[in-house]
Amino acid sequence: MDVELRASDDDRHRVVAELHRHTAAGRLTLDEFSERAGAVWTARTLGDLAALTRDLPALPDPAATAGGGGDPVGQGRRELLVLFAVAALTLLLLGGFLALTR
Structure with missing residues (x-):
């Protein structure tokens, strides 16, 4: 992944969904989720988006976990x-x- 590539709205939606799943799993508080979700919409590059989830473990693909x-x-x-x-x-x-x- 080239961290300098510009982020798309689809990239931003994907990161917000990931943050939501981490919040539901108890890894983020609602305040942390709100802060990070706000930062998602101001992120310009893929690197900016990656920084918002860097301290969180990878989650399984939701499509794969739903059978x-x-x-x-x-x-x-x-x-x-x-x-x-x-x-x-x-x-x-x-x-x-x-x-x-x-």
Whole structure:
């Protein structure tokens, strides 16, 4: 990595996400997260961004830890949608059964 290369917004978003994961893991306080996240948006180079996470251990890729499925939030939404569909189908079948038995 050439530390003098200019950082993109995607680079900045990636670093903020990494800082958020470290905060959730208890390595950073909310104040430290806030301070570092603010510095992310003023960083100009990849080296500036790297300095903000230099004292933190490497984290596993979130896509790899979710069983290759990617977004765990999206997975939860899909499960909720399936549950809702099953509940709706159950109500329809129950309504049809009650209508036939009357």
